[in-house]
Amino acid sequence: MFLTISTTGTPERPATDLGFLLHKHPDKAQAFSTSHGQAHVLYPEATAERCTAALVLEVDPVALVRRGKGKGRGGAPDAALAQYVNDRPYAASSLLAVALSAVFKNALRGDCKARPELPERAMPLRVEIPALPARGGAELVRKLFEPVGWTSVQAEPVPLDGRFPEWGDSRYVTLVLEGELRLAEALRQLYVLLPVLDDAKHYWVAPDEVDKLLRAGEGWLADHPEQKLITSRYLSRRWGLTRQAMERLELVRLAEAEGLEVEDVDNAVDEAVDTEERPVPLAEQRREAILAALGAAGASRVLDLGCGQGQLVQALLKDVRFTDVVGVDVSVRALSIAAKRLRLDRMGERMSDRVTLLQGSLTYTDKRLKGYDAAVLSEVIEHLDLPRLPALEYAVFGSARPTTVLVTTPNVEYNVRWETLPAGHVRHGDHRFEWTRGEFRTWAGDVAGRHGYDVEFVPVGPDDPDVGPPTQMAVFTLAAPTPKEEKAA
Incomplete structure (x- = not known):
C-alpha cells in the first residue's frame, strides 16, 4: 500500500516544514512495525520548493490471516482477505488508515513542539494513492472529498486489465487530492474516508470506534452532506453504533450553532434555535419551565425518569427546594456520564445525600x-x-403515583418553523412519533381519567399563534379522593 503527501513552499516558508509536522526527518528513511506488516516513511524529494513524504505499508499476508484466523471481520463480504494470496494487501484500506494513525499520530493530533505555529497553518497539499478501493466509484469519491475543502478531486478508474479494455473498470481508482488545508485536517479525513470508500475493515468494530470517528471527524463530519453514509460504513453498518454516532454528531452541530459546549446541549432532542428572536436554547427553556412547575406544586422529592446524561438532575440540585432528587435511566452508559457531570465522586456529603442515580426501565x-x-x-x-406507552403509563401513574407528574414532548406542528428540518422528518432519529397538540391532549386526558389525575397544559418556548409552542408540557396533579374513596381506603 502506498500513499504520498506533497507540498510546495518558498524560501520564507520552505516545503520541508512538512517534516516538522509529520515528525519524520526528510534525510532519513524510517521503518515501523505494525500488527500486519512493516510501514516505511521516506522522502522522494525534499527541497524548499517542493517536499514529498511517502508512506509505504508492506503487508504480511500470513500474519494477516493468522490474526484474523481466516475469517472475515467488520461485516464486509470480502473482509476475509482470502488465504495468503489476493489483491487486498496491495490496495489502500483500513490497514493503511491504521498505519497512518500509528506512524503519524502526532500529526493527526496537530502537535508540533518544535514549531507550534505550523499545525494551524493551511498549506498547499497534494495526496496521491495509486490503488484505492471505491465501492461507489469515482462519483462517490468526489462526494466525500469535495465538501471538506479539496479544490481538486481526481478519481481515475483502474481498468481490470489494460490489455482487455472490453472487460471494463475494476472497483479501484487512482486518487489525487489537491487543496489548501491544515495537514492534521487532511490526515484525519483520510483516516476516516479510506475505510469508508472500501466499505470494509480488517478488524472487529467495537463501541470505542464511535469515539475514534468523532475525534477524527471533528470540524468536518458534523456538517458533511454524506454524514450518514460515512458513519454507517465507518462503523461497518452496525446500526446501534451508527445511531449513537449520529446522535452525538447532531449534538456537536447544535452546540456549534448555539455557541455552546456539547455537554450543555440537551441530548434528549435535536432542536436548534435558529433566529435572533429566540437566543435561549429550547433545552434551557424546557428545564426552566419544569423547575417552575415543580416549584408551583411545592415538590421537594423529585424523580427524573429517563434522566439521560443528568442535565435536569444537575439543575434540580442547584435549587435548595429539592431535597431528594432521583435520576432513573435504562442506559448504564448515560448514568455513568451523568455521574461524571455531577462529579459524584467529589461531591460533599450533604449534597450527595440529596441525589441518587438508579438504573431501571420505565416500562416496568x-x-x-x-x-x-x-x-x-x-x-x-x-x-x-x-405499544409500550401503556406499560409506562401504568408504571408511573398506576404504580409509582407521585402527586405531580410533568410530561414534555415535541409539538410536531411547530416543526415547520425549523428551517433546517426537512418536511416530514422528526426532530431526532430515535423519535418513534411526534404528536400534534390535539393528539397529546387526548392522550394526556385519557391517562388522567384512568388514574385519577387532573391535567393542564403549559406551552414551553415561543407560543406561535398558528402552530403553537415547540414543546408541549402536561402537568398532572393527583386528584383529591372523594369521600367514598376515602372511606374505602
Missing part, C-alpha cells in the same frame, strides 16, 4: 419509585414505541 413497575412528590418525563415518551 419499580417499588423504589413510590412515595415521591413529583416525577418528570422530559422528552421521553416519544422515544418509546406506541
Whole structure:
C-alpha cells in the first residue's frame, strides 16, 4: 500500500516544514512495525520548493490471516482477505488508515513542539494513492472529498486489465487530492474516508470506534452532506453504533450553532434555535419551565425518569427546594456520564445525600419509585414505541403515583418553523412519533381519567399563534379522593 503527501513552499516558508509536522526527518528513511506488516516513511524529494513524504505499508499476508484466523471481520463480504494470496494487501484500506494513525499520530493530533505555529497553518497539499478501493466509484469519491475543502478531486478508474479494455473498470481508482488545508485536517479525513470508500475493515468494530470517528471527524463530519453514509460504513453498518454516532454528531452541530459546549446541549432532542428572536436554547427553556412547575406544586422529592446524561438532575440540585432528587435511566452508559457531570465522586456529603442515580426501565413497575412528590418525563415518551406507552403509563401513574407528574414532548406542528428540518422528518432519529397538540391532549386526558389525575397544559418556548409552542408540557396533579374513596381506603 502506498500513499504520498506533497507540498510546495518558498524560501520564507520552505516545503520541508512538512517534516516538522509529520515528525519524520526528510534525510532519513524510517521503518515501523505494525500488527500486519512493516510501514516505511521516506522522502522522494525534499527541497524548499517542493517536499514529498511517502508512506509505504508492506503487508504480511500470513500474519494477516493468522490474526484474523481466516475469517472475515467488520461485516464486509470480502473482509476475509482470502488465504495468503489476493489483491487486498496491495490496495489502500483500513490497514493503511491504521498505519497512518500509528506512524503519524502526532500529526493527526496537530502537535508540533518544535514549531507550534505550523499545525494551524493551511498549506498547499497534494495526496496521491495509486490503488484505492471505491465501492461507489469515482462519483462517490468526489462526494466525500469535495465538501471538506479539496479544490481538486481526481478519481481515475483502474481498468481490470489494460490489455482487455472490453472487460471494463475494476472497483479501484487512482486518487489525487489537491487543496489548501491544515495537514492534521487532511490526515484525519483520510483516516476516516479510506475505510469508508472500501466499505470494509480488517478488524472487529467495537463501541470505542464511535469515539475514534468523532475525534477524527471533528470540524468536518458534523456538517458533511454524506454524514450518514460515512458513519454507517465507518462503523461497518452496525446500526446501534451508527445511531449513537449520529446522535452525538447532531449534538456537536447544535452546540456549534448555539455557541455552546456539547455537554450543555440537551441530548434528549435535536432542536436548534435558529433566529435572533429566540437566543435561549429550547433545552434551557424546557428545564426552566419544569423547575417552575415543580416549584408551583411545592415538590421537594423529585424523580427524573429517563434522566439521560443528568442535565435536569444537575439543575434540580442547584435549587435548595429539592431535597431528594432521583435520576432513573435504562442506559448504564448515560448514568455513568451523568455521574461524571455531577462529579459524584467529589461531591460533599450533604449534597450527595440529596441525589441518587438508579438504573431501571420505565416500562416496568419499580417499588423504589413510590412515595415521591413529583416525577418528570422530559422528552421521553416519544422515544418509546406506541405499544409500550401503556406499560409506562401504568408504571408511573398506576404504580409509582407521585402527586405531580410533568410530561414534555415535541409539538410536531411547530416543526415547520425549523428551517433546517426537512418536511416530514422528526426532530431526532430515535423519535418513534411526534404528536400534534390535539393528539397529546387526548392522550394526556385519557391517562388522567384512568388514574385519577387532573391535567393542564403549559406551552414551553415561543407560543406561535398558528402552530403553537415547540414543546408541549402536561402537568398532572393527583386528584383529591372523594369521600367514598376515602372511606374505602
